[in-house]
Amino acid sequence: MIDIKFLRENPDVVRASQKGRGENVEIVDQIIAADERKRAALTEFETLRQEQNVLSKSVGAAKGDEKTALLANAKELADKVKAADTKRAELEEEAKKLLLQLSNLLDTEAPIGGEEDFVTLEHVGTPRDFAKDGFEPRDHVELGKLLGAIDTERGAKVAGSRSYYLTGVGALLEFALVNYAIQSALKNGFSPVIPPVLVNPAAMEGTGFLGQAAENVYRIEKDDVYLVGTSEVPLAAMHMDEILPAEKLPLRYAGYSSCFRREAGTYGKDTRGIIRVHQFDKVEMFSFCKPEEAKEEHKRLLQWEKDFLTAMEIPFRVIDVASGDLGSSAVRKFDIEAWIPTQDAYREVTSTSNCTEFQARRLNIRYKDADGTKAIATLNGTLVAIPRMIVAILENHQNADGTVNVPAALQPFLGMKKFELV
RNA sequence: GGAGGACUCGCAUAGCGGCCGAGUGCACCGGUCUUGAAAACCGGCAAGGGAAACCUUCGUGGGUUCAAAUCCCACGUCCUCCGCCA
Known part of the structure; x- marks a missing residue:
């Protein structure tokens, strides 16, 4: 608003x-x-x-x-x-x-245009040359099977399309990613949070997910609650109807939760594998700060996302998302896209949005300083969305025999340097 | 799921249908006093709208009434007890 x-x-x-x-x-x-x-x-x-x-x-x-x-x-x-x-x-x-x-006011620096009109801000790392390494890369579905890490067939049997099991090293990899993410978030001044994923209409409405995005939200009619598509919802709504003291800002939360998405209208898109799924876990960064500090905070969130990808040793690019492709709350959005070898493309793995006071005004969250009470700014950013990160790690770090090297940053959390065939 | 109790300005509480947007204590902020602090004393102290007059808000929504924090109904949340349960 x-x-x-x-x-x-x-x-x-x-x-x-x-x-x-x-x-x-x-x-x-x-x-x-x-x-x-x-x-x-x-x-x-x-x-x-x-x-x-x-x-x-x-x-x-x-x-x-x-x-x-x-x-x-x-x-x-x-x-x-x-x-x-x-x-x-x-x-x-x-x-x-x-x-x-009404949507939020665009940031004057945001590129104007549709989905295709994004501006690439930078490339980090170089996509690996598999021809030079002398083998054809396997996709994450095949690697997941060879390593006993991902089971999409049984996922479909039990829960339908776009469902999967993470098993063995796949499950361990999730824990390692989450632990690494939380550890770095703590270093950057975030408070760890495990939020509710089942929320009431006020929380959903206040964060703006019942607008254009409504068709992608699971609703449990009988109890009038919703399953969140991101922990941005419970993290933002956490301080609904509150007045925060200025000296506590910026207030940063790192939420770890399951996320649920109906993925309506995506038939035929990313049907193979775990790039687009109905349920996944994610560590989300969320900041409450003064409006005049929002731009700087947005850059910091982006930097922490870049740091994560760099630690995973994955080549990526950063794009400045164009106006027509922004969510209604965001004034500007940066996506990080990781290189996915078998798709020969960069694919979105994280995203950070500056929502200025838009979301806070709906949720009635303010802050108070010597001059009075004012609307606060909110920002969000993905630290790690598990399935897409798993895809990127498996595909980028695979060896000719189907084994996968573990990035150095994750080795202490996994206790192994390589994922072996089962 | 069943039975009972509660919900008032950060916290704790007072509140007869009109004199209640609401008293008191604590906390907090400013001041006097003090070498400094504490104590004591004085003043301030919910939010929103409005230039102001003023209007709205006593969990939420409805109702009764000329008039509701106060009476009635529904819902929500919390507490206690019983049942079920990871």
Whole structure:
């Protein structure tokens, strides 16, 4: 949710942002109109209410005939107040509904365009030349089978498509990745958190996942709860309706949780293997900071993501995601894409978004300093999403015989230097 | 799943249908006093909207009433007991 005051004063900036995203521009004027109607109704209600308060007080003090007369008056006024209140509530609801549809203001530095219009910021590492190594790389499904690490067939049998078992060294690799991730997060000032993955509508709504992304969210209707697609949801909502003291900022959480995604509308996309699955575990970074520090914090999150990939010894590139491909909360987003040899392509493994005050305003999270209480900024970034990282590690570090070398950083956590064939 | 109790400004509490947006204690902030601190004393201290008057908020939502923190209903959360259970 953007600041309605800002919108009133700078409608052109908001229109330009909507246009840049390829989203509804007229809605800006609809919001302004609805806001005016709302404020008129509010003023009317408040005037009547004030009258009623005064009259009510005199009723209490009056006696006899005077009281009877006042009561008749008051009754009539009460009906008017009720009507005005109903109208006010309706118009407020309408104005809010419209405002909630509006996306966050684009960062002026974000590239404009659609999915293909991203800007590559840098390449780190060089894709390995398998021809020079003298063998054809196996994909992660085949390697996973050879190592007894991934079982997609039984996953499908038990849980349907896009499901899998991590077994043996696959399971151990997850633990190692998580432990390494948490250890580095601790070094960078994050508090470790294991959040709930089953959340109420307020948390889901507040983080903006019931908008365009709603079709990818699992809902448990009977109990009116949702399964989160990322721990960003419970981490952001953790401080819902709270006022945080300025001296505690930036407040950084590293959440480890399972993530659930329906992957609706992705038929035929990444059907092989574990690149796109319904359930996976992830360590997510989440920051609450002052709005003026958000850009810097965003760069830090990106740096920590890069550090992780570097430690895994995987070649990658960093892209500045274009406006049309941003989530509605994000003003700017950087993705890290790891080199996947058998796809001959860079594929997204982590992503970090600056949501400025947009998410916090919906969740009613503020901070307080000497000047008063203000909306806080929120940012999120993936430290490690397990399946995609496993894909990258297996494919990039494989040997001709199907064994896989363990990156040095993970060796202490795994107690092995190589994954052997089973 | 069943039975009972509770939910008020950071914490603990007071609160008769109108004099309650709400008292008190603790904590916190500022000041006086003190060499400094403590104590004592004085003042401030929930949030949102509004230039202000003022309006809204006593778990949430509805209802009764001229008027609701206070009465009624539903839901939520917490606590106690019983049942089931990793």
